[in-house]
Amino acid sequence: xxxxxxxxxxxxxxxxxxxxKDEVSGKEKLRRWINRQMKIEMTDGRILVGxxxxxxxxxxxxxxxxxxxxxxxxxxxxxxxxxxxxxxxxHVVSLHLAPNNSDGETT
Amino acid sequence: MADNSLSSSPxxxxxxxxxxxxxxxxxxxxxxxxxSYSWENITEDFFNAVxxxxxxxxxxxxxxxxFEAMSAIEMMDPKMDxxxxxxxxxxxxxxxxxxxxxxxxKLQGLTFSEQISIVxxxxxxxxxxxxxxxxxxxxxxNLYLHKPHFIQDRPLKAFxxxxxxxxDLIKDFVNRGFVFEEEDFQPTVYGYRLLPDVxxxxxxxxxxxxxxxxxxxxxxxxxxxPEELNEFDDCLALHARIRFTRLFYQSLSVLNKRENQGGxxxxxxxxxxxxxxxxxxLSKTVDRGAPPIESDDSHGPIAIGFDPLVNQRLLPxxxxxxxxxxxxxxxxRYLDDLIARLKxxxxxxxxxxxxxxxxxxxxxxxxxxxxxxxxxxxxxxTPQSNKSQVEALRExxxxxxxxxxxxxxxxxxNNPQAKEYVDSFLNHCVMPFGNLIQLCGHNRAxxxxxxxxxxxxxxxLQDEAERVDVFLHNLSLKSESPRPHLACFGTWVLYPLLxxxxxxxxxxxxxxxxSTHEYPYIFWYLYEFLYxxxxxxxTRADSFLSEQEMMSSGEGKNxxxxxxxTKKKRTRPYAREITLYQxxxxxxxxxxxxxxxxxxxxxxxxxxxxxxxxxVRYEHRFAPFTGLLTPPPVQYGEFxxxxxxxxxxxxxxxxxxxxKHFHTARTFLDSxxxxxxxxxxxxxxxxxxxxxxxLLATGHKKDSSTPPEFDFSCHHQFPIIKIC
Numbered sequence: 001x002x003x004x005x006x007x008x009x010x011x012x013x014x015x016x017x018x019x020x021k022d023e024v025s026g027k028e029k030l031r032r033w034i035n036r037q038m039k040i041e042m043t044d045g046r047i048l049v050g051x052x053x054x055x056x057x058x059x060x061x062x063x064x065x066x067x068x069x070x071x072x073x074x075x076x077x078x079x080x081x082x083x084x085x086x087x088x089x090x091h092v093v094s095l096h097l098a099p100n101n102s103d104g105e106t107t
Numbered sequence: 108m109a110d111n112s113l114s115s116s117p118x119x120x121x122x123x124x125x126x127x128x129x130x131x132x133x134x135x136x137x138x139x140x141x142x143s144y145s146w147e148n149i150t151e152d153f154f155n156a157v158x159x160x161x162x163x164x165x166x167x168x169x170x171x172x173x174f175e176a177m178s179a180i181e182m183m184d185p186k187m188d189x190x191x192x193x194x195x196x197x198x199x200x201x202x203x204x205x206x207x208x209x210x211x212x213k214l215q216g217l218t219f220s221e222q223i224s225i226v227x228x229x230x231x232x233x234x235x236x237x238x239x240x241x242x243x244x245x246x247x248x249n250l251y252l253h254k255p256h257f258i259q260d261r262p263l264k265a266f267x268x269x270x271x272x273x274x275d276l277i278k279d280f281v282n283r284g285f286v287f288e289e290e291d292f293q294p295t296v297y298g299y300r301l302l303p304d305v306x307x308x309x310x311x312x313x314x315x316x317x318x319x320x321x322x323x324x325x326x327x328x329x330x331x332x333p334e335e336l337n338e339f340d341d342c343l344a345l346h347a348r349i350r351f352t353r354l355f356y357q358s359l360s361v362l363n364k365r366e367n368q369g370g371x372x373x374x375x376x377x378x379x380x381x382x383x384x385x386x387x388x389l390s391k392t393v394d395r396g397a398p399p400i401e402s403d404d405s406h407g408p409i410a411i412g413f414d415p416l417v418n419q420r421l422l423p424x425x426x427x428x429x430x431x432x433x434x435x436x437x438x439x440r441y442l443d444d445l446i447a448r449l450k451x452x453x454x455x456x457x458x459x460x461x462x463x464x465x466x467x468x469x470x471x472x473x474x475x476x477x478x479x480x481x482x483x484x485x486x487x488x489t490p491q492s493n494k495s496q497v498e499a500l501r502e503x504x505x506x507x508x509x510x511x512x513x514x515x516x517x518x519x520x521n522n523p524q525a526k527e528y529v530d531s532f533l534n535h536c537v538m539p540f541g542n543l544i545q546l547c548g549h550n551r552a553x554x555x556x557x558x559x560x561x562x563x564x565x566x567x568l569q570d571e572a573e574r575v576d577v578f579l580h581n582l583s584l585k586s587e588s589p590r591p592h593l594a595c596f597g598t599w600v601l602y603p604l605l606x607x608x609x610x611x612x613x614x615x616x617x618x619x620x621x622s623t624h625e626y627p628y629i630f631w632y633l634y635e636f637l638y639x640x641x642x643x644x645x646t647r648a649d650s651f652l653s654e655q656e657m658m659s660s661g662e663g664k665n666x667x668x669x670x671x672x673t674k675k676k677r678t679r680p681y682a683r684e685i686t687l688y689q690x691x692x693x694x695x696x697x698x699x700x701x702x703x704x705x706x707x708x709x710x711x712x713x714x715x716x717x718x719x720x721x722x723v724r725y726e727h728r729f730a731p732f733t734g735l736l737t738p739p740p741v742q743y744g745e746f747x748x749x750x751x752x753x754x755x756x757x758x759x760x761x762x763x764x765x766x767k768h769f770h771t772a773r774t775f776l777d778s779x780x781x782x783x784x785x786x787x788x789x790x791x792x793x794x795x796x797x798x799x800x801x802l803l804a805t806g807h808k809k810d811s812s813t814p815p816e817f818d819f820s821c822h823h824q825f826p827i828i829k830i831c
Contacts, residue, residue: 010351025159026156026157026159027156027160027166029152029156030153030157030160030166033149033153034166034168039146042182042677043181043183044183048182053168053171053175054165054167054168054171054176055157055160055166055167056160056165057157057160057161058157059154059157060340061178062171062176068299080190082180082190083180083223084178084179085179085180085181085182086180086182087182088183089154089157089184090182092150093150095148095149095150096147096148097146097149098146099145099147
């Protein structure tokens with residue numbers, strides 16, 4: 001059964017289904033990721049973990065309640081809480097999404 | 108779907124548990140972001156997906172808007188991203204104990220030269236703190252200050268302890284003076300204790316001992332061998348520093364004593380003078396200290412015992428991670444100026460009347476003094492009790508205009524109702540007048556804001572003053588010795604009110620708020636109204652005073668008419684002020700007419716009318732005046748009419764008229780006896796503008812449409828006009 005955008009947004013758990021994925025527009029995909037935990041690696045090696053709030057065409061990203069992890073010799077430093085940050089798209093090296101676990105979506 | 112999420116949650120919980128790999132040094136749990144969860148890589152997906160968005164389109168939740176987005180910190184922006192410049196390649200900062208253990212921090216056996224270097228750098232940090240930086244990024248980057256009691260070398264130990272006390276005193280001044288804003292001063296100490304357990308006498312005694320010891324050393328070997336010459340000079344330089352620190356600390360602590368100020372302040376002036384005398388030697392010997400080590404770009408040179416990043420953990424995340432500390436030479440220059448300013452501030456105790464004190468505050472504020480001197484001045488002036496403030500104001504009103512009700516011989520206040528009215532009026536005066544004094548202690552940029560608010564307070568006061576006047580007037584006419592009482596208190600309140608209005612308008616020039624095309628109506632308002640009203644209020648006070656004097660010396664009239672006349676001439680107390688205001692009024696007239704001329708000649712760049720309405724600008728500029736009854740606000744239409752009428756005469760005659768104004772201003776300024784710096788600056792401005800306008804009137808550069816320049820370097824409110 002084909003999945004319309006409305007249905008898919010109501011059931012975000014299905015997004016890992018490859019069949020559905022092909023048919024969802026980019027915008028819809030982004031909309032599903034909103035308010036989820038995201039991990040961003042920046043060009044200078046720092047890692048930011050926060051809630052994905054907003055983006056635009058250039059891939060600039062706004063994260064809420066963001067923590068910054070600095071790379072040190074033996075791994076990562078204790079995080080610093082930054083709050084609301086904007087990461088310019090050109091400084092993003094990689095993006096990771098936290099699995100959609102119990103927090104959030106069910107409420 | 109529900110099943111799905113339920114089944115996934117237990118495994119997630121387990122995973123979560125694994126991420127806690129123990130506690131950080133700060134006892135907070137460390138989560139390793141790398142292995143957390145089963146992160147899903149969406150880099151490619153994401154960057155493909157955003158291509159679907161239009162240019163400028165934002166994809167976001169309903170609850171998140173552009174407004175929230177504005178307050179985000181931009182990462183990788185050198186000004187906002189605190190994490191960017193820091194720590195790159197640096198090892199973590201060492202604490203005091205760690206540095207001592209690994210031998211980086213010597214607790215004893217420091218050479219004189221090293222100690223000089225530490226002293227100078229610490230003073231440079233202190234000065235940077237006074238310029239608005241955080242304590243932990245300045246003074247407390249000195250590791251020796253973290254545990255001063257552990258230092259074995261006595262000069263350094265005494266110095267470090269004294270620095271704590273100095274920081275404490277200054278913090279106290281600023282907190283009590285209460286004229287600081289976030290941009291002036293950061294009072295937070297971030298948990299450092301400023302050695303409250305070391306009493307003042309002990310700190311001073313420690314410094315004195317060290318001083319004596321170094322002094323003995325200097326005397327003990329009178330003819331220093333050439334190879335020892337260096338050490339001898341170093342010792343001399345260190346001795347001078349310790350002595351300076353002691354004197355500086357002592358003078359601050361005298362200032363801080365609240366009781367019997369009069370006598371103590373003489374002592375303080377003496378201490379400050381000796382302090383200032385020591386400074387040339389200190390700045391001359393800065394190079395005797397061990398030179399700071401050049402480090403990576405962001406921190407500049409670092410002296411031994413300092414670590415700019417040692418307190419980084421204590422700062423909020425958005426804090427800039429490095430602070431540019433002043434150089435040692437700059438620091439001594441700053442301290443020299445600071446001492447001069449403190450001496451100036453002490454003079455406030457000599458001001459016996461409210462009005463002379465207000466003038467002194469305004470005068471002092473012109474030079475944009477530092478937060479320490481501003482606070483000290485407030486503290487030295489502010490009377491302690493409400494009652495003494497009322498008395499001070501009663502005296503101020505008496506000397507200003509001598510209202511019959513306040514005259515010593517008057518029987519008016521025997522009427523209980525009159526007494527109540529006057530007393531409650533004076534009580535109401537305490538707040539606005541006190542605020543006016545306090546306002547002068549704030550930094551220049553904040554003053555404008557506060558002036559606008561103060562206008563409202565004075566407007567209410569003005570209203571009350573007039574009602575009290577009318578009541579007393581009626582009462583006085585019925586008494587045995589009838590005297591008019593109209594506009595007595597009213598004038599006394601009107602005078603500061605007008606000064607506030609003028610200060611408000613002039614501050615716009617100083618803060619560079621006005622565009623050139625706005626100058627005409629600003630100068631017009633000052634020229635046509637404010638200065639005129641100000642002078643008439645002074646003249647009224649003047650004539651009232653002399654009337655009073657005539658009355659009181661009425662009995663002696665028959666004795667000698669001539670003596671009476673000369674006496675009258677001598678006691679025109681406001682002559683100087685009136686002359687100055689006449690000069691300023693003429694200068695404003697000169698600018699106003701010159702501006703109209705420039706406009707006619709097309710020398711002023713005007714904004715496009717479709718984006719800009721002059722009326723709106725006008726109303727915005729004079730908005731704080733609209734709530735006033737006396738003086739009534741002047742409407743925009745009036746400006747248009749008067750300006751249009753003047754512009755009929757053509758630009759040449761406007762320049763000529765402006766030229767005359769500057770000439771008159773100059774004549775008035777020249778006639779003031781004992782001109783201070785302010786008047787000399789104004790004279791220079793008036794003279795130059797006179798010449799410039801004269802040139803313009805002869806048709807010089809008539810066809811050029813290059814806009815004239817206004818140069819505020821000579822006087823920061825009255826510019827020199829330049830044509831190029």
